Amino acid sequence: MVDDLMSICPHCGFLLGVFIPGMPCPMCGETLL
Helix, strand or coil: CCCCCCEECCCCCCEECCCCCCCECCCCCCECC
């Protein structure tokens, strides 16, 4: 189950504490979901 208040990078698994889909991942540059 995906938490709607979090954004996660599908490439490296980086988890952002806020929901900002479309933001580039600070770890690998992929788009966060």
